[in-house]
Each structure stands twice: as C-alpha cells, then as structure tokens.
Amino acid sequence: MTISRRHFIKQAAAASVFMALGVPVCKANAADNTIDSWVKGVCRYCGTGCGVMVGVSNGKVVTVKGDPNNHNQGILCLKGALLAPVIYAKERVTKPLIRKNGTLVEASWDEALDLAASKFKEALDSTGPDSVAYYGSGQALTEETYLASKIFKAGLKSNNVEGNPRLCMASAVGGYVSTFGKDEPMGSYQDLDAATCFFIIGSNTSECHPVLFRRIAARKQNDKNVKIIVCDPRRTNTSRIADLHMNMKPGSDLAILNSMAYVIVHEELDDYRFHNKYVNFMTNDKQKVDFEAYKAFLQDYKPEDVEPLCGVPAAQIREAALTFAQSTATTSLWCMGINQRIRGVWANNLIHNLHLITGKIGKPGSTPLSLTGQPNACGGVRDTGGLSHLLPAGRVIAKKEHRNQLEMQWGLPQDSLNPKPGLHTMALFNAMNEGKVKTLLTLCTNPAQSLPNIKKYEEGLKKAFLVSIEAFSDAISMQYADVVFPPAFWVERRGVYGCTERRYALVEKAIDPPGECRPSVNILVELAKRIGVDPNLIPYENSDDVWEEWRKVSAMTPYNFAGITRERLIKESGILWPCPTEDHPGTTIRYVRGEDPNIPEDYPDKYHFYGKPDGRAIVWMRPQKAAAEPAGGEFPFTLTTGRVIDHWHTATMTGKVPEIARSFPHAYVEVNTKDASRMGINHGDKVKVITRRGDMLFDARVGDVCEPGLVFVPWFDPELVVNELTIDAIDPGSKQPEFKICACRVEKA
Template sequence: MSEFTKTLCPYCGVGCGLEVSPPAQANKATNRDSKGNPIWRVRGDKAHPSSQGMVCVKGATIAESLDKNRLHYPMVRNSLDQEFRRVSWDEVFGIISDRIQNVRATQGPEAICMYGSGQFQTEDYYIAQKLMKGCLGSNNFDANSRLCMSSAVAGYIQSFGADGPPCCYEDLELTDCAFLIGTNTAECHPIIFNRLEKYHRKNRKVKMIVVDPRRTPTAEAADLHLAIRPGTDIDLLNGIAHLLMRWNLIDTGFIDDCTSNFSAYAEVIRHYPPDVVACQCGISVADLETAARYWGESKHVLSLWSMGVNQSSEGTAKVRTIINLHLMTGQIGQPGAGPFSLTGQPNAMGGREAGGLSHLLPGYRLLKNPQHRAEVEELWGLPPGQISPHPGLSVWEMIMALENDNVGVLWIAATNPAVSMPDLERTKQALLRSPFTIYQDAYYPTETAAYAHVLLPAAQWGEKTGIMTNSERRVTLCQAFREPPREAKADWEIFAEVGRRLGFVNEFAFKNSAQVYAEFTQLTRGRPCDMTGISHEQLRTQGPTQWPHPAPSTQHSKRLYTDLRFPTTDGRARFGAYYSKGLAEPPDPNYPFVLTTGRLYGHWHTQTRTGRIEKIRTMHPEPFIEIHPRDAAKLGISDHQMVEVRSRRGKAKFPTKVTKAIAPGTVFVPMHWGTLWADDAEANALTHPESCPDSLQPELKACAVQLIPIGIETPTKNYQLQSSQL
C-alpha cells in the first residue's frame, strides 16, 4: 500500500493531481518549518490525467502552509472594539442559531446573507445551498466566483442554453490555432500553459495568438501578440468576424443548421471594418488581418480566456462575442476546438454545479425557473413554494444592503473580501456596519477577521475528504491525509450542524461527505452536468472522471456538443449581437491612465496561504506598479521610485517597474497585497464596482487613475506575521 494519499492542488482551476505523504524522519530539523512543525511531502500525481504529474511552485510548496497561523478554536466578541474570547463549539452553535432565528423572525430570511468561496469542496457548497436557499428560504448565497467566472457562466447559458466549458485539456495538444484573450495562462494556469507551449514548440504550423495589453510570459510565447487597449476586446473580436465574413471563411452549413440570430450579428460586425478596429484597439491593420487569417484558415481553433474577459462591465458580451467566432466558423464539438473558459479557483466549477451563486440552484438550474425550483423542492422534501423565486443578492449587493442596514447576519467563509472586493474603502465601511458577522476560515489573522464578531476554525485542504471539479469538468476525489488541527471542522459539517440546531434534523442527517455527495448527484440527474454515475467510492477506485457521467454508464464525455445540438428550446446555439461600449470608467485628463490588475506566478489571491510560505515570499517580496518608459519619462518617474496612485475612490503607493512589457497609457498592479502584507498597497482601493448587467461581475480589470511621483523611498517592508495564539 502506497504511503502517498492522492488529492488535488487547492489553488487555481487547473486541478492538478497531487500525492502527499507524511514527513519523513520528522525528528530532523530539515523536515520541519521555522516553528518546528513537520512538513508533509508533496509531489505531482503522474496518474492524474489533467496535470500528468506536473506541479507549479504553489502546488509544490503547499504543505508548508498547513500549520502556519491556523485558527484553532471558535472565538466570539460582542463588538469590533473588543478582544475575542475562546468558546466551545456548543456555545458558538447556540449563538449562531439564536441569532439566525431572531433575524428570521424580525427581519425575514432576506436579511441573512452568506458569502462563500471556490475554495469550498462540492459538499461544502451543496450543504450551504440546502441550508440557505432551501431550509432558511434565503437566496442570499453568493461566492467569490462572482468576481471570477460569473460572466463565463452567463455567456455559456445565453449562447448554448447551459453552463459548462465544452472543451478538455486534450484539446491543447490537438489544436491548430490557440487564441488566448484576457488570460496570462503562463503565470495563472501554468500547468495548462506548459502543455500548450510544449505542443506549440514541437508543431511550428500551430499558431498561438495572445491578446493582452501587457507582454506577459504568455505573450512572449505567441506567434502574434495583440496589445490592445483595455476595453476594446469586443472591437477586436467583431473586427476579426468582419474579415472572416468578407473573406468567406465561415461555415454557412453550420450556421444554417445549428445556430440562430446570425442576421443580427452580421449586421453588427458590418460596422467593424479593419481600419476602424485597428485605430480603436491601438494595433495595426496587418496584425488584425493576421489574427483573422490564423483563425479562418485553421481547422481546429481553441480559444482560452479568464479574468481579463470576465471581470468587465461587458463581461458576458465579451464571452458571447468569443463564442460567436466559434459559431460562425463551426469550431465547436470537435477535437482541438471550442470556447474554453479557464476557471480561476480549484472548485469554482463544483460551485456552479451545486448552485453556488445567488441566481442558481443545484444541477445547473436557475432560481427564476419555476420547474427548476419545484424539482429541487421535491428532492429536498420541502413544501411547494419554499424556495423563493427571486434571485438573491450578489456580493456587491450585499455590501449595499449592509450600507442600508438591511442585513442581520453576514456569514463569510473561505474568502477574504476585505482585500478582494472592489472599491475597498467603501467595502470596509460597509463591513463595519454589519451587526453580526460570522467569519469561517482556516487562518488567523486575515484582513476580514478584523470585521468579524464570530470566528469559526475551518478544516482546510488535506484535512477533509471531498470533491472538486476543474476547468475541464474533471471531477476528482480529494482525500484527507491528516486530521484537522485541534478543534477545526469541515465547512459542510459546520453548516449542517447549524441546520440541525435550527430544527432541520432530518435534512442534515449526514454521517460523512460521501453521503452528502451522493445526495447532491441525485439533483444532477437528467441535467447537462449529470453526475449520477459518480461517487466517492467510484472515484477512489477508478480515478478522476469528467461529466456528464450519468448512471448506469461507466463512460464520461470529454467534450460537449459533439452532436452539434444544444440545450436550448430549439436545439440551436444563439449568436449574440453586441456593439462595444468600452470601459465603464475610461481615462480622462484628470485620471489619464488605465489601471489593470492581476496575479503573479507564485502568489494566490490575497496571500492567505502563499504569504506564509517563505520561498514564495522571497520570489515576490513586494508589490509594484508597471509603467511604460514613455509614460514614466513624461512624469519624471525612474525605475523603483515610489509613486502614489489615485483613483476616484482611493489611493495606494507602489515602487515602479518601468518596462516596455506594458502598453503606453496602461499601468499594472498585482492584486495580492492587503494590509497584513504591505502598507498602502491594496489594488482594490482603486477599483470600482461597476459590473456586467447580466453576470453582475465587477470590472476589476480596469479603472482610471493618476500617478504622482513621491520621491525615492524605502520599498514596502517585508511583513512577518506572528504565530496565532488562537
């Protein structure tokens, strides 16, 4: 029997398989961290089909964060100016259930809000939906996937009739043309990019196009880099479509037989001739024509995108405009082709399956659909009409509800909104108004903990067994390899116990996560994401699989829509006709630069884990701002000089990185640094909350800023967190 436990990396949506084993010779100092904790050994799982044994620096060092600054016990305080006191689980469950009951009776269920995370396992997500939307009658469950992939969800639903990326990772090595837009895949999804880059190098006829205002490591590998101005994605995509139409490089048979609304789309793209598009995007006509030639003359085109497309006030329109190119050229349902959104978090896909956004229900159902509500009520044994027909609050709507004193309970789990939300100062002020905030996390301190009345210690990666689904719809069993430290509990266990305390004993009579997952899969029967043929035991013995995987079949589907039929009312995919509206906040003379934000290779989100790993902290020791030399010269800014960045909402300070890798007029800041890790370096102190009207995803990728040189100063200090006493 192997000493290694098979699990999954808990960082990005690639879903890399890992094998973890106990520390060898744990008595030796070399196998312990600076606090004396034994370090578990981690290696890539060569049998996992998604990652094939590869692992990036985050996955390789993940075990080093297991025992750093953990929250070990439930803690409570009456007000934010008091110190926390340790309490028992019994006491804290009583406090929480009493508060929820009181708020339900006095303010109604709509005053109860929960904000979850793509870090959840599917079982955590599912139990939260059953508790909130089913038993409590509040649809106010949203997740940080709202900031990540909700535009992709909306785009897939509107174009195809259902959510779900139709492609698989095998397509990375079968494509003729890879079109990457709004994704720095090399840094943000490195194992996917490794597969694509190796294939690209070996097959020089294969073309790679990268669309990004920055010359990222991803763009460095491209045959064609289109450094478009922020906010001109739809201009570019419609411009490519215009040329494909002009050159007759379209699949009229597919359009006629398998799609609808093409005439409206054709009318739109008529207004995007090459000279207009090139001028608007800030690229040459020749490069635009090259991109269209690469797409139109390739037999298998694969598009990849992530936050650079989704985090936009036009996010859904951008997604659908990418899909339009596939529809007009018949590039879907075949190997090496299709529109492929790269999920940001390890189980954001599982959250979509479980209904983990405020407008969704489990099994790819919509709250607005009365049949969908009735199906879930029946499966949950609830009376008809128990589930509200009104979508709940998105996370930004929760912030506004806090401002208006309409929230009685705010429950935050496995995410850090005091760093990750837009318009951060406004967010913090709203969090201060919350009369009762529960914060459930594995670590302490975090920035959000400062706004909590109750702290709940959560088990994290490796300490609970459950399911995660990656970007290619591959479902993996993540097996626990150690016990939770001290009194930490799995998220689903915490939600279930609160449900039982509220009187829903039968609804939450689960003995383990396998039983939770078994119930969840029954809600997927007959749905596009049918997983009735999947169980913990099946995954344990047979390994990861992809959905749809219905029972009693033992087969999964690598790709969706191979029969060229779609889950719409008429079986046809729908073109979306969109004119470009540009940025919600374009630059002007007072705020002449466009700020864009993103990740770095080694860090993850708000550093809750990676900030506690010395190798990664050394790799990325401080935040910075990228600026083009031409812009730096105009402002008299030198490399490494400190600048103050101001928007209409806030300000921050960063040392400069003067580089030609970013387009003039655009500046870039990484989003990882909150107040625990640096002074005045919060990217989201600058961003705005304007969002896509369909997906409600904020435009975190672009806002207007001004730069003010403030002289050469000491770089941002290297913070050292003290071990938690909790």
C-alpha cells in the same frame, strides 16, 4: 535523496523561465522511501485542477508531488509543489473565536455555535429571511457549497446565497448560458493537445495557469505549424511565445472580436453549412435575424475603422482572423481580462461567435475554453447552485418547474421555496451597508481584500454580525468577524473539487486537523440545527453523505453526475461530467452525438445544443461598449490588476511559504519606460497611484510590459490592498465587477 527548499526554489524559478520551451515545471522532490503513505488529492490553488500526491510521514504532510494519472501528468507549478508549509502556518485558527470587547478570544464550540445561531435567529425573527445571507467560495468543496446553499434556500428560505466566483466567473457563466443554454465548457484539456491554433485573450496563462501554459508550449514545440495569437494590453510571459501579439487598448475587446468576425465573413471563411443548420443570429434586443443581418451588423467593424479605437493595426486583426479561421483546429482561452468587464458576458458571447461562424467547435482541438480562477468555482459554486439566482445542476430560482423539482427531491412542500432571486454579491454587501442584511456567514473567502472599491463596503462589514469559517487568522476579513469557526483545511478532510474542464476529482483525507478544527460540512450542519433548520433536511454525518445526495439531485439533469461515485473517485484521478452511469468514461466533448450522453444515439443531427429550445446555439450581435471609467482628463492612465506567478489571490496561503513570500514580498506598479521617463520615475522609486476612490504608494517597476498609459498592480498584498482603488461598476447581466479597468493618475512620490 530529498533536496533542500533553497535548491528547489532555484529549480522552480528556472522552470518558469523554460516553460515557454515546453520544459516541465516541477516534479516530485522527496524520495519515496522517506514517506509513510501517498494520498491522492487536488491542488488547492487555481482552476487548473492539478492532481497531487500528498506525502505523509509520522502523521504530517511533508511533501507534495504531481499525480501522474491526472490530466497534469505529474507536473505541478511552484505554488502547488510548495503546499505543505501552508498547512502548518502559525496563523492557523485552531479553536473557535468570539469577539469580546472588540477582540477575538478563544471560546468553546458550544459558546461560539450558540452565539452565531442566536444572531441568525434574531435576524430571522425580527426582519425575515432577506436579512440573513451566506457568502462562499470557489475554494470550498462541492459538498460544502451544495450544503450551505440548501441550508439557506431550503432551510432558512433565504436566497441570499453568493460566493466569490461572482467576482471572477459570472460573466463566463452568462456567456455560456446565453450562447449555448447551459453553463460550463463543451471541450476539455485534451483539446490543447490537438489544437493547431491557440487564441488567448484576456489571460496571462503563463503566470495564472502555468501547468496549462506548459502544455500549450509543448504543443507548439512539438509541431512548428501550431500558431499562437495573444490579445492582451500587457506584454506578459504568455505573449513571448506568441506568433502574433495584439497589444490592444484596455476596453476595446468587443470591437476587436467583432472585427475578426468581419474579416472571417468578408473573406468567406465562415462555415455556412454549420451555422445555417445549428445557429440562430440574434440582435442585442433578442430579435432573431438572418445571416445577412449579421453581416450588415459587422460592417461597422472593418479593421481599418477599429484600429484607432483599439490600437491594433488593421493588418494584425486580419492576420488573427485568418489564422483563427484557416487553422485545422482552434482553441480559444480567456480568463479575468474578459470576464471582469462591464460587458464581460458580451465579450464571452463574441468569442463563442468566432467558433460558431467557423464551425470550429465540438471537434478535437476546436473549442472555446474559459479558464477558471479557483479550484472549485465550476464544480462547487456554479454546478451546485451557489449563487443567488441558481439552484443545483443548472436550475434557476425564477423557474417554477425547477423549484418544484428541488422541492420534490428535498422532501419539501410544493411551492415552498422562495421564488425571488436573492442579492448578488455587490448588492449583498451594499445591503449590509444599509443595515438590511444583518447577519452573514462566510466560508473560505476574504471579501475585505477581494471586493472592488472595498472601502465603500467597510461600514457594512462592521455593522453586520459576521460569522466566518476561516483557516487563517491574518485574513483581513477576520478584522470584522464576530464569530470564527476553525475548519479542517485541504487534506484534513475529504471532498470533491471540479476544475475548468468539468473534471471532478477527490481530495482524500491525509492527516487529522490540528486543535479543535472540524470539517466545514459538520460545522454547517451543527450551526443550521441550532438556528432551527429541520434535522431531516440535513441528515448528514459527513461529506460522503452530502455527495450521495448531490449525485441524485443531478441525475435528472444534463449535468448528471450519477456515475461519479465515491468509489470511482477513490480509484480514478478525476472524471468529466456528464457521466450518467458507473461504467461511463466521462465526457470530453459536449453537444455532439456519440460523444455527449445527453444526446440520443438516434438523434438525426450531429450537433444538438440542448440548452436551447430549438437545439441551436446563438450568435449574438453585441456592439462595442467602453469601460465604465475610461482614462482621460484628470485621470489619464488606466489601472489594471491581476496575479503574479508566485502568489495566489489574497496570499493567505502563498504568503505562508517563506520562499514565495520572499520572492514577492509586496505589490508594485508596472510603469511604461516612456511614461516613467516623462515623469522622472526610475525603477524602484515610490510612485503614487490615484483613482477617484483613493491613492496608494507602490514601488515602481519600469519597463515595457505595459503600454504607455497603462499601469498594472498585482492584488495579492494584504498591506497594499489595491482593491481600495478599483471600481465596483458591474456587468448588468452577470453582475460581475469591472476590476480590470479604471481611470487613474500616476505621480512620483
């Protein structure tokens, strides 16, 4: 029988509580005899990439259940299980819109396409390729991002191609590339089932990646010897199952990680045979040194010396280091708490360091595994080259050899691609403020809510001609759009998502889109042709055509998706790259001979970090670096932001589900009990949070989740846009903003 949504929401809420005990989150709830067909797909939300089965009845999606053949084994979180209502939200854009007299009004496809194309041509003719730009999303299909990047970089000669993964995953990319030479994790979710130690830092996994957290909790429940270390400035649900919670001060992550390395080396728990053979030690200014120099660098990070800075007792730092190093198999997990820092790349490097000096890498259960925020930030934006400095399949614009490879594959004259990297996200929106970027095409993203210090960039959003491919009319960015194209949403078209573990899986078409909605691939092709892009460069009828080209483009690189055909994706529930042939099973461990197809069978050594010229990974000597805006003086508190388990990103989707919307109708501010008592704040009081960029009123949640001096606000609320208060300082390497830390003042309203 089919259960009511009211009953389902109660079951799901209870499941979130019991996740810590390894209890499944959500199972299917609709009786199969009420469904005409089940269509395979991938969840629309986070980077976990859960497989789903979409139940269709009378041409409509009526329910969603987990795919038992995918990595999630039929399990879904609350958000994924309640995806169906999002499709039928009254806010769906179903016809093209253009702005007339300040208001968006319905238009024909020809009128909207011609207007958008004319503005792009006008900008190109008057000021050249640098005046046009594309801003995409880790939620777009792989085919969509590959196509958009090709249109702009090859067709319009503009490298101003960016996406919102710059805000969430750029530092992880920088960390992988600078340490190993190539992006993306070397391990997979299978490591979660073999690890005997989990080191979780800068990630509230229980709320942001609940299905993976259930898997971690189940591992601990099944083996009482498994240890969990959580390093986080908040006491989240994740920390509740930790054997050790290091309640660090915000911004002290680099010092803690170096201190753990000090303990490991000082106690002679490093794997000398491994790092002597497979690792180079490098100073911050890229000077190659020996292991003794690294040991000398770590002398400044003795736990007793680090304790006053980070607020973590020296004994806890030692315990964490010993547990990490003495465990049979250690998996590290991290997310935005590490990436959204002005030294996020360095923090990523230091996590990798712990694995490299202990040799806990490339073995079942031993891997550094960064968690991804969006369903296709990896398989779309990162892999296909959807950022301003990248080209597809790990190539970079700055390298002539890489440009020439793409020119050959795309049928372009040699040296015709623009050799100058484009503008990164924050520079792009600043260039819009300055009137240098005159037209912007956005796809499946809501920058007017997700950018940091957003008020600073409103002028540019108003000044530039903004063309949006957007499914929901209430996204804040729609207030600035001049042309809106209605896309087919989620299972209304076919395409690929690539999740955290390098798993590529197909989202099948289950239903027809409403109204005049079209697949974004077709929108992009038609718009490009009207702007003047050579039709021979974009000869695609649908996403299948784009996928076939993408496979060929990747085939001559270590990414190599050549064996991931549409036919295999239809039959299988995801395949991990590299996958060079159609009979290859996919790769769960990279950089290890016998596991990674990029390493010849006769290679003399077990490990080969082939992204580096000498095949060695790098242990970086990265010093502690404070936040751009530490608390103090007039602003004595630290403001941090993040997600809650029910909502996702800017709530343009989760806000359409009544049960979810009621559970978290608005953002709030978490205040520590001691701070609240001192300021006379009670639970539910109105509290003003003030930063150097503005102020905002929130309801107070008083408790012990945050340490004294720290406040937390979730960022989903379109009415209380906390990103008006956050800072836009960036990591100089990754160009990712420091959302996680800014100074604030807290006052009772």
